[in-house]
Amino acid sequence: xxxxxxxxxxxxxxxGLIGEIVSRxxxxxxxxxxxxxxxxPEERVMQHYAEHKNKPFFPGLKSYIMSxxxxxxxxxxxxxxxxxxxxxxxxNPAEALPxxxxxxxxxEIGMNVIHGSDSNETAKREISIHFKDDEITSYExxxxxxxxx
Numbered sequence: 001x002x003x004x005x006x007x008x009x010x011x012x013x014x015x016g017l018i019g020e021i022v023s024r025x026x027x028x029x030x031x032x033x034x035x036x037x038x039x040x041p042e043e044r045v046m047q048h049y050a051e052h053k054n055k056p057f058f059p060g061l062k063s064y065i066m067s068x069x070x071x072x073x074x075x076x077x078x079x080x081x082x083x084x085x086x087x088x089x090x091x092n093p094a095e096a097l098p099x100x101x102x103x104x105x106x107x108e109i110g111m112n113v114i115h116g117s118d119s120n121e122t123a124k125r126e127i128s129i130h131f132k133d134d135e136i137t138s139y140e141x142x143x144x145x146x147x148x149x
Contacts, residue, residue: 002080003033003136004117005126006088007031010068011111013037018071021101024087025075029147034074034136040066047129064110072130078148081120090118 008018008026022032032075040048045062051107052058075084089100093112094101127136141147 001076003074003076004080004084004123006021006073006075007115012113013069013071017105030075030077031055031141033076036072037069039069059083074127074136081117081123084116088114
């Protein structure tokens with residue numbers, strides 16, 4: 001099975017959206033295999049957003065992402081990166097389709113509720129930044145035989 005990294009950002013946490021967001025992925029048939037709730041330390045923020053550190057918006061992004069707790073998750077399933085990206089919606093909530101997380105719950109691009117890995121390679125990198133191997137639990141859901149062919 002494929003894995004991806006998802007993070008409910010401080011605005012999503014502060015607005016009490018963790019349960020709704022987790023529920024959407026569970027209802028889809030994806031499997032939560034790791035989760036933690038924390039204020040991200042600067043070192044991991046710098047690793048996670050390394051490709052953005054020289055961009056003009058980075059100081060604001062860094063300040064925002066460290067402004068409160070985030071809910072970090074690893075999800076598992078076939079084609080999980082593509083599925084979760086589709087469910088999350090466009091980066092700019094104004095452009096995100098209704099029915100997507102950002103389309104339904106976001107308003108501003110700078111506070112767009114959730115982050116999701118954009119490729120399998122990125123997912124592996126982001127998971128390794130935020131989770132140790134022993135923090136990820138492998139198990140079989142009883143309904144998997146009704147989800148996958």
